[in-house]
Amino acid sequence: MPPRVHIVGGGVIGLSCAWQLARSGTQVSVVAPAPGRDGASWVAAGMLAPVTEVQFGEAGLTALLLEAAGQWKGFARSLEEATGLDIGFNQSGTLTIALDASDRAVLDDLLAYQHSLGLTAHRRSPSECRGLIPGLTPALRGGIEVPGDHQVDNRAVLAALLRACRDSGVEFIQGVVSAIEPGPALALQDGDRLSADHVLLAAGAALPLIGGLEAAGLPEVRPVKGHILRLGAGIDGRSTPLLPRTVRGLVRGRSIYVVPRKDGSVVVGATMEERGSETSVQAGAVHQLLSDARDILPGLDEMELLEARSGLRPATPDNTPCVGWTRLEKVAVATGHYRNGFLLAPLTAGAVTALLHHQPLTPLVEAMTLA
Numbered sequence: 001m002p003p004r005v006h007i008v009g010g011g012v013i014g015l016s017c018a019w020q021l022a023r024s025g026t027q028v029s030v031v032a033p034a035p036g037r038d039g040a041s042w043v044a045a046g047m048l049a050p051v052t053e054v055q056f057g058e059a060g061l062t063a064l065l066l067e068a069a070g071q072w073k074g075f076a077r078s079l080e081e082a083t084g085l086d087i088g089f090n091q092s093g094t095l096t097i098a099l100d101a102s103d104r105a106v107l108d109d110l111l112a113y114q115h116s117l118g119l120t121a122h123r124r125s126p127s128e129c130r131g132l133i134p135g136l137t138p139a140l141r142g143g144i145e146v147p148g149d150h151q152v153d154n155r156a157v158l159a160a161l162l163r164a165c166r167d168s169g170v171e172f173i174q175g176v177v178s179a180i181e182p183g184p185a186l187a188l189q190d191g192d193r194l195s196a197d198h199v200l201l202a203a204g205a206a207l208p209l210i211g212g213l214e215a216a217g218l219p220e221v222r223p224v225k226g227h228i229l230r231l232g233a234g235i236d237g238r239s240t241p242l243l244p245r246t247v248r249g250l251v252r253g254r255s256i257y258v259v260p261r262k263d264g265s266v267v268v269g270a271t272m273e274e275r276g277s278e279t280s281v282q283a284g285a286v287h288q289l290l291s292d293a294r295d296i297l298p299g300l301d302e303m304e305l306l307e308a309r310s311g312l313r314p315a316t317p318d319n320t321p322c323v324g325w326t327r328l329e330k331v332a333v334a335t336g337h338y339r340n341g342f343l344l345a346p347l348t349a350g351a352v353t354a355l356l357h358h359q360p361l362t363p364l365v366e367a368m369t370l371a
């Protein structure tokens with residue numbers, strides 16, 4: 001009999017791992033309250049942006065994110081071929097613009113840091129920015145073009161992963177895991193108990209809610225809340241403004257992004273809030289996102305507000321994902337993907353599969369695994 005793995009979590013990480021493990025001959029079940037609609041993945045923008053989102057002092061993480069970005073073309077092709085579904089992999093690059101002189105100074109520092117790491121990013125004048133995206137405000141102060149940062153439609157990826165998992169024999173068990181028990185076994189909130197050869201914890205920001213992990217040796221995983229909006233084509237049927245690529249903005253020091261989808265809708269995000277694990281939608285956050293997005297793309301006013309939501313990014317103290325065996329026997333973990341769940345999904349799935357099959361890991365992946 002092939003080994004049996006229970007994966008706790010049905011977001012992009014849990015489903016990517018489930019699909020790859022199933023293809024490697026493992027018997028897999030995914031245990032989650034709403035597989036494919038769980039947690040941060042459903043709310044995410046689907047950004048694949050290791051260069052645009054680079055953070056000072058995180059060169060090691062950036063190297064990992066670049067390795068992950070390099071895997072996306074092959075992953076997208078396999079997923080689309082396996083399912084016949086379009087996952088909206090958009091390779092038109094990203095433009096970040098500055099709204100005022102201080103925002104321009106911040107972007108210049110960022111560009112210098114990107115160049116110091118050898119990353120491909122180009123300074124663009126205001127007119128070059130407007131040449132790339134005609135709907136941008138004439139008030140902008142220039143920007144940075146990153147041709148290699150892309151995006152994927154998060155919900156299309158989740159739908160494709162669900163189908164790919166089902167077609168590969170993955171079983172879905174709807175439920176909430178309340179604790180991990182020795183064995184290993186999963187105790188479910190409804191009283192059921194499931195045992196397996198291995199358990200993979202891929203529950204994102206819900207990990208701290210699972211009992212029995214005190215001796216697992218995991219770093220602290222905390223929720224970082226993000227509000228996000230979805231806007232649809234205007235009431236006159238036009239999709240205004242036409243966004244040929246992802247645009248990000250620094251608006252008086254605040255970050256905003258507007259991501260186009262194939263159907264003419266756009267995703268506007270996202271706040272970064274440390275306020276525990278509540279996911280209510282605050283009027284002030286919605287107002288801030290809309291106000292900043294309109295400042296860079298005035299034509300957004302004509303669009304329809306379709307959705308306002310919030311989700312919880314799973315963050316570790318050093319923003320590095322946490323993948324590897326825990327100190328509990330036969331229990332592995334893959335969480336802490338923070339702002340990069342979609343970007344890191346193929347790389348994490350490969351790492352988890354190698355781990356469970358006792359195969360060697362690449363040095364970069366080895367560096368993010370638990371000691």
Ligand code: GLY
Nearest residue numbers: 047226270339340
């Ligand atoms: N990577 C985008 C976000 O976390 O908002």
